[in-house]
Amino acid sequence: MGINLSNFFTSKENNLKMNNYQDLEHIDGVSISTVSANLYESERDDLVMFYFRKGANHASVYTQSKIVSENIKWNLNKKNKRVKSLMINTRNANAFTGKKGYHGLQKIAEELSLRLSEKQKEDEDKPEKVKPEQVLFGCTGTIGEEFPTEKIKNKIPELISKIKYTQNKYIWMKAALGIMTTDLKPKLAMEECKIGNTKVKIYGIAKGSGMIQPNMATTLGYIFTDADLSNEILKKLLKKNITTTFNAISCDGDTSTNDMVSFFSTGVAKNLNINNINDKRIKDFDLSLHKVLLNLAKRVVSDGEGASKFVSINIKKCKSETDAKKIAFSIANSPLVKTAISGEDPNWGRIVMAVGKAGINLNLSKLIILFGDFKIVERGQLSERYNEAEVAEYMKNEEIEINIEIGTGSKNFTAYTMDFTKKYIEINSDYRS
């Protein structure tokens, strides 16, 4: 089954750039298989399996919603130190499916672990038995519909038959396409860096384009490295870097039952042992991980439904990062700010409104607001240098920066969002069918 990439890269529904794709090639210890399990009406890859031949250490962060999907429950219940596989399906979120949805995953994990154990016997010098609890699941799609357990289970032999021990850019692209729901573009990113003197790779794919039909969509992010890092170090690195990347983006302020970002390390690179994320030998890796996560997170935003502009909101000199974040998201989630940006209107009054409603104590005489480099507000008043025509011209850019100095401290936070267009309403108000 071929992929017509041109469909994804020339869509008129999304004019934002981000059409530059890095080539993800081979990463030691990771195998990818994709198939169509006919979960959609028309055939497309909808099932993606990652297989870690030698196992992988791992860490994940999940949705903060109080209602979570069955696969998130499964992942949280399985505390296995090393995992052997990550299986992702689209079309069905396995949320609000009750015990049946959970049992479906159990069945799939049992079948998959059995088949992977056989595969181990065939291919490995020291075969390991794969246990069902060594399988993690990512699900995304409609909620409340019966989980297609059998359809997925029946595709396991085909998925296994497709396992190759050398990956290439084509299979990574297929994986990124295979996890998409209403995304218009696949999302991939990579960095190469060093831990001590050892060269390692960090590869990632993601999906997400706002909360969307049919019922809702999800942000999924999967990061892979051949570095050798413990679960604890992976967890700390992921938590540290997620705050300013995946947790710094907002399409519409809504949150799914299925959100999940996971980080896998195969350990094949045999770098020196790292016990502390402040160890300076992990610094380069830490920065590279941040780049990969930010790259993917920005791609999710720029693929936001109906988005015509990518907006960075930089809140500076705040008392705490928490305060800066509250102000940043108060702006990022304001429908009035987002519609003004879509109308290319330098409507600074709405920015002021959104800063005020965040509930953080302000000293107006210190507040500075800029669009890009254009100073709009200073000392609680419109800047004397403000020239609306000039700023209106700036608003025509595809990438908009809102720069705000609160002036009460030294902490910063940047949030990323897109504008609200008529297209957004169109996409989201269309009846699911």
Add this chain to the structure above:
Amino acid sequence: MGINLSNFFTSKENNLKMNNYQDLEHIDGVSISTVSANLYESERDDLVMFYFRKGANHASVYTQSKIVSENIKWNLNKKNKRVKSLMINTRNANAFTGKKGYHGLQKIAEELSLRLSEKQKEDEDKPEKVKPEQVLFGCTGTIGEEFPTEKIKNKIPELISKIKYTQNKYIWMKAALGIMTTDLKPKLAMEECKIGNTKVKIYGIAKGSGMIQPNMATTLGYIFTDADLSNEILKKLLKKNITTTFNAISCDGDTSTNDMVSFFSTGVAKNLNINNINDKRIKDFDLSLHKVLLNLAKRVVSDGEGASKFVSINIKKCKSETDAKKIAFSIANSPLVKTAISGEDPNWGRIVMAVGKAGINLNLSKLIILFGDFKIVERGQLSERYNEAEVAEYMKNEEIEINIEIGTGSKNFTAYTMDFTKKYIEINSDYRS
């Protein structure tokens, strides 16, 4: 200057009903004057003065925003027990206008109190000197523009010349129209009730239709009664009833720098003394005040920009009212829920998403979700009785009820909102001009 009411009642931009108007007639102790101070390019009433001949007790609630307009600062600074006048202007919010904006109000208050003192000498048996601090201000319109102090001040003689001691439905309608900015319809409400055996009236006007251009708009509500109630009782009654009325509405989750609801009592009705809002002799008044506030609040929502549907979100059986409120607003402010309703889509998955993201602990086995009377979700699953065609038919109604039982306690909260339409984006993304 005549009013062509048909302009307001037949607009195609807003299809929601609420075209039924109660007749507000005379209320003892309140006089209304309206004029055009030419604050807009085309002539319309943009300045409304309420004059309390014998003074009025009063209480107000203001925006929770950390950035407030100069008139709110003025009102908060003036702690006079009895007020003589409330002056409301549109077109200019007097926000982000610095000290000059505040001094403008000072000048207007000085001139107005001087002229009203003269009026007292002419008309009253026991004339009282009116002090500047006995004037309250309501401002709404563009922020950051210089406050038109002189234009307003110059109209004071005309406003005073128009004072009549008997009001009628026409002057109340003019007042409601005079405080509008981008509202499509004036908002008025009234109730008659008893305190003990004394008949009293509660009249109210409001403005607001979401946060809007030119820079932002505001919710203003002004309630008047001839009852004799202390400032303290007015404050308690207002606070108690605002929670479930003006503070239960959401158009887009945004908050203005100028929001204000004030309650004035002229005391002319000479009812018995009330010292406690739990006194059963105030019960009828309490309920009537709630009706007036809710009536006005609903009119603000139904006039929401581009609104095609009025949505009530009833959260029941929650542990606390705070929890119920959080869940209600999580749904009311979700762009995905609001667009689904605009598309007449019974997209219960988005309701589930919004319940989950509110962050309140849930017991899914107890969660029940209904659209109107149609049960959608029960015991953490889609109801067996769910019939999508039936519910899709229900979604075509102009008034939609989302009924949710959390099942963890006994507290309830209802939020009111409207849908998000393409018209909303159109109105809010148009360049201010």
